[in-house]
Amino acid sequence: MKFMTLTMRNWRSFHGDHRVEFSVDPRKPVTLILGPNGAGKTALLNAFTWALYGEFTDGFAQPGQLVNVDAVEMDPSAETWVELTLVHEKDEFRVRRVTDARRQSAREYDLTVTKNGERAVEDDIYKILPKALKDLFFFPAETFSTANVLEGNRPGEGSSLNIGQAIRSLLAGDIYDRATEDLRKAIESEALKPPKNYSDNTVEDARRKYEQAQEELNSAESRRDDLPGLLADARDKASKAKKEAERYNPEEIRRWELEYGRLTGCVRQAEDATQRAHELYVTLARKAHLHFAQSAVHSAISQLDLAEKAGLMPPRIHESVLDKTLKECRCTLCGEPLSKEANDRIKTLRAHVADARVAVRGMETRSLLVRHVTQRDTEVAGLRKDVASLAADLGAAGPQQDADMRMLQAVLRTCVDVADRLLTKAMRELKDFTDAHNIERIPVGQSPVEIAMVRQKTVDMLIAEVKGIEADIEELSAKARESLADYTRKSSKSEGHKRKTAAIKILREVKDFFDAARKGLNRFGREDFEQAINVTYSDLIAKPYQIHVGEDFGITVRFPGREEEIPLSQSEKVLVLIAFLGAIARLAPLYEEIARNQQQLKRTGGVATSRSQGFPVVLDSPTSPLDDEYEADVVNALPKLLPQVVVIVSAKSVAVWEGIADSVGSANIMELTSRSSSNRKVRWNGKDHIYSAQDDGVAHARTRMTSIG
Structure with missing residues (x-):
């Protein structure tokens, strides 16, 4: 176009x-x-x-x-x-x-x-x-000056553009939104209410519990759908309030930003350390068999070594030779007749010579056990290295060079406790800091710095809500399914109830499908957008940067293979913003063609873009x-x-x-x-x-x- x-x-x-x-x-x-x-x-x-x-x-x-x-x-x-x-x-x-x-x-x-x-x-x-693209394809100077697509560590920064909505618009994803809403209304329609002339307290109680659970689920899903727009609006207001505060008292807002950035950084570091400690503890637990089998394996190897030294494996004389000598009472090797004493000695020797096949298996078993010991030593050395690294990062005492699994477990338990305490402390300090500026109502004449703080707190609360709402919806959905199943069981005697609960179940399953389709469009669209913005940015600037797009389409810039963010110059930030716009513009014709062919759930997630189209x-x-x-x-x-x-x-x-x-x-x-x-x-x-x-x-x-x- x-x-x-x-x-x-x-x-x-x-x-x-x-x-x-x-x-x-x-x-x-x-x-x-x-x-x-x-x-x-x-x-x-x-x-x-x-x-x-x-x-x-x-x-x-x-x-x-x-x-x-x-x-x-x-x-x-x-x-x-x-x-x-x-x-x-x-x-x-x-x-x-x-x-x-x-x-x-x-x-x-x-x-x-x-x-x-x-x-x-x-x-x-x-x-x-689509109208959702207005603010992406027609970009004013004011937005270039105030909006920032970089997620970053600084308060007020982040995308004020609803990229998820834009992507769904390009893919004609509004059909899934409309279908979900229509199905939600159908589930609550009067046609699926119980017959008015039917009265059973047990059934009525089950129906009310189901309807309450469904209402809670609907409310949570509506909130989830509203959150991207609310977050975009909150970020936009926080960004503008921050700029106003900078004009009013830039030194004060700068100090607040630095402290806020430091505290949020401490929380992220503590979260990472806690996750590492718990994951390593799980790994150690899964490797516990290495410790418990250790003594048994060494004992078995020792016994097999003794058998070899005693000549029991491999046998010095094959049992067939001894059997023939005893049968003929004559030495098979030299042909001399056996005396009574010689015959007794050969019987004793035959009793101690193992079956040849058993002896071979014993040697094979010893090889396997020795290989197991070597592999175990390698795995324990790796665990010892990981635990030592974690302990050093947390400032805790590390394990000794020859620490066994028991000692590693003790050190790691200490690391888990230290990490949990650090996370609790970091979150408490951040909460204390933000709560100190938690102003319920903005009085007349309040400074722009305080307004900016309140705006940023709103952004933080919405971000936290976005992170947790899917888990809440899963829990409420399970509750609604359980209450519907209970309602179905208790009302099974009524044909009218039975038909309606069956219809509700079918409608819920169809709605779950469209919900999954919406989530898929968002996830695959995010992957396409991340790939497109990286291609676009590499076209604009010859630097080895990698742009990461988060679940909420917030953007961070990193070096490939590393997690820490890169501080960008002002021109690099503007180029990121231009690449941000270019990525959507490059995806637009491809997504339009995908939507026209109704291949949204087949092709998204692997769409390649180039500067020649858009x-x-x-x-x-x-x-x-x-x-x-x-x-x-x-x-x-x-x-x-x-x-x-x-x-x-x-x-x-x-x-x-x-x-x-x-x-x-x-x-x-x-x-x-x-x-x-x-x-x-x-x-x-x-x-x-x-x-x-x-x-x-x-x-x-x-x-x-x-x-x-």
């Missing part, structure tokens, strides 16, 4: 008719739009979102005043419209949204959608660009948070992102953008004219172009869109 043109009439500061043609050349994927402050860069970004969705990006000021002020003064019924032309696969779509000065404040719009010149419907566009993104001032020294890194990376990228920026660093002129297929200027503007020109490809102009005769600032190549 590619944008072809954007046409506007009287849109905000753009008086009259204006047109932008986007580059569709994959060798020149960048459409560059230069504009001074106040020219309407954010308004231009919102021309896209308004045309497609009738909505605006966060922070868009005065959404009820869309018609150009000069146009309204000339004609009180003046209208504004925005038309976006795009090509998807072999089809051309036109989307035009219209309002006028009288209807704009009430947000009343007219929408026209055509497909290949024929009338189409709004859903045809939403199938290509939907376009529109970025408003992506380099605004950066210092000059970092700006070139981001500018040079953008042409590698997608087959089409629209970038709206100021010309303050136009020389940096000229560095990628070979990748710019369409360059445009938003010429600003106002009383307060200065007369400025911008040089592009060796030519000067008007950038802003001062005019005392202009009542209101106005902008004109001009193509410069």
Whole structure:
């Protein structure tokens, strides 16, 4: 999918008719739009979102005043419209949204959608660009400055974008959401209630217990579905509150962040140590047979060694020779007759010579036992090394070099106790720290620092709830199944009850299937997204970083094979954010094709992406948070992102953008004219172009869109 043109009439500061043609050349994927402050860069970004969705990006000021002020003064019924032309696969779509000065404040719009010149419907566009992707494909400068996709250790950071919802939208996963909700309503429908003329206290009691268990389960599932949105909103508020606090008292919030980061780091370290200790203790318990069998194995080897030394294995004389000598009373070797004393000696020798097969088996057994001892020594040495490493990390006394299993068990028991105490202490210190700022109601005039602390505490509580809610749902689901089974048994005498409980059971099983499908889409979508963002980031920056995407789609950056997070420079953070957007844009056409072929649960989880495919993104001032020294890194990376990228920026660093002129297929200027503007020109490809102009005769600032190549 590619944008072809954007046409506007009287849109905000753009008086009259204006047109932008986007580059569709994959060798020149960048459409560059230069504009001074106040020219309407954010308004231009919102021309896209308004045309497609009738909505605006966060922070868009005065959404009820869309018609150009000069146009309204000339004609009180003046209208504004925005038309976006795009090509998807072999089809051309036109989307035009219209309002006028009288209807704009009430947000009343007219929408026209055509497909290949024929009338189409709004859903045809939403199938290509779902509403859930608005904040991903149309990204404003304010979001670049305040949103942070890095999970990190710092409070307030984390994705404020609901990537799980976006992925489900691309995969048409809303069918599973709707199916689950419809099935939930069907289970609770009046049609499955017991007959009104049936009265049995035992059955009624069982039915009430089942309905209560089902209601608790429904409530927990609804809460689970709401949590991603609540967490995204809480993170967004925490991020904005943090920035406000930094402006108010940056030193105080910095100290709080450092202490919060230190305490949460201690909790994570203690959790890791506790998990290591308990896992190692389980491993040691599973290897206990090595200790208990040790003495028996050594005793058996010793006895077999003695048998060998005594000549019992292998036998010095084969038993067949001795048997023949005794039978003939003559030495088989020399032929001499046996005396009575010689015959008695041979009988004694025959009694002590083992059967040859038994002797061979004894030797084989000894070899197996010796091999067992060697393997046991290797395993014990490995356990000894692991226990010593854990003890050193915990500051506990380690085992001796020749420690046996009993001694290792004693040392490990100490390590488990130390780890548990450290975790309890770390969690208590973190709780004490956060509880010290646990303010139930924000009084008037409270400092932004305290507000930021409260916002972050809300984020922490929601994260904890997200981690535990699936376990709660499993428990409640088991309770509901058990109560339904009890209700079914007790009501089995009634045919009416029997049919209805059977129907409820079937509906629950179908609902469980759709729930599993939703979970699968999230899990496999997360795997695809992690792979896509790593590919995208490696395209943008040549550094050996690995991006990890958590269960809640939070992002951490690490070195391959290591767990600790990498501190990133500001430009690297912006590149992570751009890669974040590019990953979704690259997945979009692939996921759309998967959804069209109804292969969501077959192909997701192994989808490969590349820079040659992907939907376009529109970025408003992506380099605004950066210092000059970092700006070139981001500018040079953008042409590698997608087959089409629209970038709206100021010309303050136009020389940096000229560095990628070979990748710019369409360059445009938003010429600003106002009383307060200065007369400025911008040089592009060796030519000067008007950038802003001062005019005392202009009542209101106005902008004109001009193509410069």
